[in-house]
Every structure is written in C-alpha cells, then in structure tokens.
Amino acid sequence: MASVVAILDLKGKPLIQRSYRDDVSPSNLERFLPLVLELEEEGNQVTPCFSSQGINFMHIRHNNVYLVAMSKRNTNAAEVIVFLHRLVQVLVEYFKELEEESIRDNFVIIYELLDEMMDFGYPQTTESKILQEYITQDAYKLTVAPTAPITVTNAVSWRSEGIRYRKNEVFLDVIESVNLLVNSNGAVVRSEILGSVKMKCYLSGMPELRLGLNDKAMFESTGRTPHGKAVEMEDVKFHQCVRLSRFESDRTISFIPPDGEFELMSYRLSTPVKPLIWVEAAVESHKGSRVEYMVKVKAQFKRRSTANNVEIYVPVSDDADTPKFRASTGSVQYAPDKSAFVWKIKQLGGGREFLMRAHFGLPSVKNAEDSERRPPITVKFEIPYFTVSGIQVRYLKIVEKSGYQALPWVRYITQHGDDYSLRTALEKGSAPIVPM
C-alpha cells in the first residue's frame, strides 16, 4: 500500500505525483533526495526502502528519474516495489522511453494511468494491453467515448471478447538465456539457464490452449515415458492466464491467452552448463609503457549450430591509449566509454577457434588513485535453432468453440544472459590462484 506515488528528477524535484491517502503529505517528497545524499555521504548503502521520521520511502531508479512511493504503515514492500517496476513497464510501453522529457510531455495521460493503476494505495490494473484499450494517447481521435472496460473485470481479465482474425496463427519463441561465471582458473563458478516462452497470438474468439513440453516432472506425474530427452525445470513462472492449480496437480499448462504478444512462462535450470562460448585472455602488462592482450575464443557447441553476432568485451584500464588490434576473424573496436575493447564476430561456427591480439600504450605516470579494477570479460551471442537445456515444445493444442484450425509456429534460440562473464586471466608472472 502506498500513500503517495511520485516520479522525481535527479535533483529530487517531483515531475509528477499522485496522492492516494491523506496520512502522508506529498511535501515529504522534498526530503527524499537529501536523505539519499546524506546516506551516501555517511558511507551507507542507499537501500530501496528506508524510513525517516515515521515515513517509509520505497524507490527504484529508471534512467534519469526516481520512482518513489511513501507510506506510514508497515506496508507490503514487495508489492510496492514490484508495482513501481510495473509502472515503469507500462509507461515505457506507452511512450517508448521513460525519462524526464517524456514525463513532462505526457503528464495528462500519466495522471490517468496513475488513477487507473492504483486506488487508495492498492494496485489495480497494471496490464498495459488492457489499459491501452480505454486509456489512449489520442483520445480526441475517438469518435465514440470508450465504453465499458469489460475485460478489466472479466473472469478472463486479460482478453477481450469478440476478437477476429482471418488467419489464426500462434508463434512461440523459446528463448534461453545463459548466465555463467567462470573463475580466473577456468572453473565454472556458477551457471544457470533462464528460459522464457514468448507467444504471439493471433487467434479468434476465446481459444483454450494446452502446451506440452518435454518436462520431466510431467512425464513422471502422468507415468508416460518420454521419446527423447526430458528436461527438469527447477522453477517455473507463469503469466496470470495459466491455471496454476491445474499445473500443480498434473503439470498441464492450460490457458486462455491474451491477444497479441506476451510472455507465457519463464523457467530456470541451474544444471551446470558448459560454456558455449569460451574466452581466454592472457594479459602482459609493462607498467608505464604498454599492455598486451591475447584473446582466444572457442565455440564449444555442435558443428551444425552457429552463433550469430558474437561480441566479446575485454576490459582495459581507463588510461590506455593508441590501440592496435589483429584478429584472425571478425573486427575489433576500442570502446573507451565502456573501458573495454570489443571483438565482434558475425558468425562463429560450432567447434571453431580464433585468436586476437591487442596492444595498448599506457601513460608513463600512473594515477595513484586508480586502483586495480578487474571487471570480468563479458560475452554476447545468440545461437538460433538450439536450446541449451534441450527443452522442446511437444504440442500446442488449440481449441475454440467455432472449431477453426490454427497453426502454431515454434522457434528456438539460445543467447547470453545479463551476466555471461569470465573473470580476467591473471597477469602473466603473478602467482596463479591456488585451488583450495
């Protein structure tokens, strides 16, 4: 529950605010930034929630704005923080970009959204697709006033009745993101696969869908034996359209989908993953004159697959200059804004291996303040037609009372997650880490 929700600029000035309850005066917003600065100054963590003089501030940061909620009660912090993120999501879907400028330009509609998304401090409708049905930017274009928002309170609150398509189609994208951390001694310290099934639904009426995956738990619960490999998903999260109790009882994924694009489910596996793209860097640093890198990349997946748009970010120190590169494939660029150089390879075939050398000059006088930063090497890539977990869509059944035939299309892709990183190799000459 939130008494006030506001968006502040970086100077702490409210760009827009909405008061939902009387117990907290919006003027308390003025205290927000000074409190943050004070915490920082004292060397403390600025945590997403903090309390001062009986007021609890809960905030998130997005681009150049803060989204802040205030409350006096022992409120549900998780709910409020998730709501603020949802607010960002909705505003981004409305205006593409959420920042100071777009907030100033669209204050009228933001007020409307704030009014609709939260009432008396309790979150209401936060599905932007539904909101867009009756809160539109071009209200004046509408000849008829928007009428009953049936969907808002439908038992199926995420889908309107009477949707019609000439061609009924469903597109399924199974996207797996790999997060992985490799230690400087080459051991995989942590790895996880975050999978997501995204759907584009162009179906008429109120279709009932059933999705079958090669889910190990499903085979176990039904007593059937899988034809190929079965995958054990550690945790599965569903869009609110999926009947959770049904899934709990027999692992069936059944639902009435929203119209258009949405994320049907996400899942997580923490089975150890062999690094699909392996990168090794040897660094030879001559303090005060130059530093050399030798980077090796290896595609550790089957030959029939290919990784596209591979980008390898190798961090270099801020004061490096005069870059020189030589690569056996792809192109290399210096990205001083990221304190790194980027090796880009358009297509990297399975099993292939390439080398790259980089040479930088270093200033002769070392900045004393500049301590040894050692950010990890990060890698971006995507491998189409392949899921690292081996998950597969076995079937997608579509039943609608009019009995039409619909075509499901499935695509698979494996890509880097938000943290695919390999810790930089130690400098040549220094002692390697002793395995304990």
Place this chain on the structure above:
Amino acid sequence: MNRAAPKKGENYELRADLNSEYREKRKDAIKRVIANMTVGKDVSGLFPDVLKNMQTEDIEQKKLVYLYLMNYAKTQPELVILAVNTFVRDTDDPNPLVRALAIRTMGCLRADKIIDYLADPLQKCLRDENPYVRKTAALCVAKLYEMKPELVIDNGFLEQLQDLVSDANPMVVANAVTALSDIHVAATSEPSTSGEPQPGVFNINTHILSKLLIALNECTEWGRVSILTALSRYKAQDDKESEHICERVVPQFQHANASVVLAAVKVIMIHMRHVHRPDLVKQLVRKMAPPLVTLLSAPPEVQWVALRNISLLLQKRPDILQNEMRVFFCKYNDPSYVKVEKLDIMIKLAGDNNVDSLLSELKEYASEVDVDFVRKSIKAIGQCAIKLDSSADRCVNVLLELIGTRVSYVVQEAVVVMKDIFRKYPSTYEGVIPTLCANLEELDEPEAKASLIWIIGEYANKIDNAAELLEVFVNTFVEESYAVQLQTLSAVVKLFLKKPDSAQGLVQKVLNTATKDCDSPDVRDRAYIYWRLLSTDPAAAKAVVLAHRPPITLPRTTVPPIVLEELIGDISSLASVYHKPAETFIGKGRLGADALQRKAAEQDDEVSAQKALQEIAAGQQAENLLDFDDVPADEDRPTGLAATSFTSTPAAANLISGKSTNPLDDLVSIFGGASMEVPQQPPRANGLGGLSSPIAADPFASLGGGASRTPGLGSGVTSPVPTQSRQQQPQEDLLGLF
C-alpha cells in the same frame, strides 16, 4: 477567494479560456491548468471556472476536472458542494467507466461537505450490475471509513463488503478483501479508550476462508497479494485446516509476480507452524526453495527485498536453501546493497561442503574496487573461520594472501579479522604474528591498530620484540585515538606481567603518560586502576588482566527468536525488510514494555512472557553485536562476532525474578544493556554486554569500554557509527521518555 483578481497574467488568460465558447479551447485551458498544478503553481483561484467544465461528454476532460478537484477540494470546501450534483448524476451514467470514475473520485475529495452526499451513490454502486463499478465502490468504503467511520457503520457498508467477498467476480472479491483488511488495520490500530484492543472488523471464518481460496486462483496478481495477506491472518481451526491452506496456496509459488510469491511464502510459513506431518513440512520447504532462488533474477530492488526476507527465512529454517549457495555469488554489476545482502546469506549457508568455493569467491571480491564491499568480504572470511572450525586454516591462508597484496585497507581489515580468529582459536596461529607485525607501520586506522596491539599484548611472551613494537605506540601515545590508547595501555600491562624485566620502564612510562597527559577520563581511569593493582597486588593484577576469555561463536540468528517469529509473520512487509518489528518504525508507536509483554503472550508457541522478555533483553544486545558497522573496536572483544551466553544480564534477571514493579524500569534496563547512555547502569553497560563473563575477569577493560562511549568523548572509532541510526531510533525514543 480573491475577488480582486488581476486582469492580466496567466491565471487571467486561463480563466478567459476556461469560459470560452469553444470546446477545444476550454479543454486545452484545463490541460494548462493541470500542467501548472503539476509544476506546483497555485491555480486554486480558478476553482469555479474549472468546475463549470465538469459536465461534459468528453471522458478525458472529465478526468482532468476530477483530478483538479481532488487536488483543491480541501482548500475550497465550500465550493466543492457545487460539484456534488454532477458527481451524483455521474454515478447514474450509462457508461460504467463514468460511474466508477465518479465514485472513485468522490471518495478522494476528503471534504466534509461532500461526504454526507456520498452514502447514497455508494450504496447504489456497491450493488451495481457492472463488476468494475462494484470493485471501485468496495475500495470507496475504505476511503469513507478513514474519514468518517460512523457513516460506514451506520449505513451497513461493512455488511455489504462482507457480502461482496462472496461476489461472483474475483476482482470484486479481491477489492472487498482489500477494503476490509484496510479497515481492519485502521480499526485495530486506533488507541481505544477502554484499554482493550479493538475488536477487528474483518474476522475470517471458515466460510470466508473457502471463498478466499476459490477466488485466489482466479483473480489478478494484486488481488492475489491481498487475498494471501488476508489468509495469513486466519487462525486455523485445526492442523488439518492448516495443511489444507498450505496445499491450496503452494501453486502460487509459480506466479510470475514476485510479490505474489512472497505473499504465498508468508502464508505457508505462518500456517506451517501447525503442520505436524513431517513429510508435508519437508515437501513445503522443498517447494519453497526454487521460487526463492528465482527471485534473484528479478530487478535489483526486488532482489533486495527478497534477499532481506531470505535472510529471515534462513534463520527460521536453515535447511531451506542448503545446496543453493552458488546462486548467491555476487555478480560484478550487482548494486552494492544487493552484494552486501548476498554476503550475509552466503555466510549463513556456509558449510563444510561449500566452504572452498565460498572462500575463493570471497578472495575474488576482496580484489574489487568498492572499498566498503571489499572490507565486508574480508569480514566474511573471518566469520567463515569462526563459524566452521575446519575451515579456519584455509581462511587464515586467504587472509595472509590478502595481507600480501599490501593494499592498505585490505591489510587493515585483515588484521582486524585476524584478531577475531585469535580470539576464537587461541594459540593456534601464532606463526602468523610476524607477518602481521611486519605491517605495523602501514596501519593508520584506529581499529586495525587497536587489533594488532591487542594481539601483541596477548602474545607478548611469544613475540621477542614485543616491547620494541609497543614502544612505538607508547611514544606516540597522546596522538593516538582513545581506542588505541586503551589497547596500548592494556597491552603494555600484559607485557609487563608476562615479562616483568623487559617492560619495567615501558609500563612506568605508559602509566605516567596516560595518567598525566591524557585528556580522556576513560584512559586515565584505567591507567590509575592498573597502576594501583600493579603496586598493591601483582597476583590480583595477573588474575584480572590475563584472565581466560570465553570463546566466541557466530550466532545463527541476528534477531532474537521472538522477534524473528513476528518478522516471519510479516514476510514481504517493511518490517521484514528492515528486520525490525513494525512498532519500531511506524512513527505513532513507541515500543512499550506492556506491548512487548502482550506480544509475547500472544505468541502461539506458548513461550512465557518472562522468557520472551529475557530474550528480547538479550536480543537487543545480540543485535548490537551483530551490527558490524556499529560496534566500535574497543577492548579485546572481537568485532561483531562475539556472542556468548546472556545468562547473567541484570536486566533480564530482574525481569525473571519479577523484582521490579514498574514495567518502564524493566525497559530502561533492557535497553540499557544495549544503549550506552543510561546512568544507573553499571559500568558494563556497553554494546557488547553480551559478554558477561569477561566482565568479571577484566572489569577495568569494560569500565573503560563502557565509559568511552559517552557522547562527546567518543573518538573516531568509539562513537557509534551512524550507519544504523535509523535502527537505533527506537531505543533513543525510549530513552527520551525518561
């Protein structure tokens, strides 16, 4: 209203436009008015002009006017009345969107005049055929209750809300539950005149329970949060019912919304107290782990809330995430508030099977750039050593490697940590001492200096050049901070007692300097006492100064059990995030002794109130012990790691024996144990009071330690670091009472 409004200026122009004959122009003017309102300009003077535009078919314009009214209704109460007619008419509009908008806005106006007109349309809207209107009206009852509770009761709105809980539409059910819960909180938190706690207005019975469980599977994510929160308040009739609730709630773990997941965790944790079938408990715990881990893929702020809650859950059920330590490894780009929480959880999960990978991670963190995080990582290595005896050797090795880096703050923190390890494993790592002493000159932080001096004093007989090393500090005695002075003093005396011949001159010198040239009364006092002891009874001096110290352990919990129980019941709320009971930060309340007592009595697990109070007394101390930032380095106590038994704390003892009659006295002594400014407390009233036995052994040390914390005297180290000022507030509040 200012009648003599100026004939020009922006407001004048706006007024003209608001009264324009062209629709578009009027609407545009309203937008400009709202724009001005948004940037904080006062446009309240235009109230009547804006009001004229309320009656319109254009729903967007209507919304804008409503928005304006919500903002200024309070300042123009007598004009709001003019809007009532339109509002009431709008609640009859054929468009349900307009009906809902009108009833929602009326509830937000908060002007007395309008409230009296609210009852009739609200009555109507609660029975509206459209669920969107009904769900909006349900919340409006809560709004009305906040302003005029008697109106809600007189009109029977509460009964109507109860009826809506059985509504066919899950969204309406959810909002009815939300409204009832909100009213329940408002009603029960009000101070009652009779002294009795107010009876709740939303008491969930088995009938409502079944309705809630059905609606839970059908309503929107936020509705689920609200229903789950209500379920957590339900008192199950028997174990069977608890089991039933758990089974029905478990599927919610699969929801994509993190707050639904946490709300479900809360319900399960609460109702699991009454589940006695071991297989079911095991199953529930097993099912809880994966969703908790998945929360770590959420945005960082959500992760943080989840991590704070996981920390509590682990204290209650250490087995939940047994094999999941790796997922808590810090990502390079994690915000530091996330990293710190992850460190905390990693230590909680540390065990013999994973300590190797943990140590190599911690070592990695110790080479990052964020100084604060580096220090905390090094501290974590020390905690690891103290938690797992078998890992101590490896921890010490890592620390030595870190000392080898010669990065100043790394070395200093490592020295502080080493002192704790010496404390836990006396005489085990003496081989390390030369390496530590080699870094003597690089230390410039009082805490690190004090730690090293303590080590030298403690092992004076094993260090050949101890006298030489200490002499450095004796020579600069007056320039050092008090913490270092106190340590130097004790160390030199220890040296003298162990090797009388080599330190005769040194001890004379330090006692002289400390008693004559030192401006801290603590240091002076301690020096005088040492002096007197040494000159009258060397044997007694030995018994006191070289007393055996009890070993230290890493406590499994950071909050006292009874508070933990309360916080577990508050999962996902602010209390669970702060790790503080709600009463300590929700402003209105000061935590009174009777409140504590009542709470203790309310606990389901029949813990006696006395025991509870004792635990709280002890807990307050434990809490201080565990606030790493908070605990100054004084005497030979390991920073933040020590927690020995709390058996003989006088405050607690008082309570148990029931000697004191005034509950407030109890409280003073309870908190006195933890905070430092209570005069009637014996000298041992310092934050580390938990160490009861060394007091007897080393009273002078405590004397010094305790007194040096008086405000104004505290040096850089001894004054409490303000990190936790928020958390300390309640204690200060309490002290302010007297």
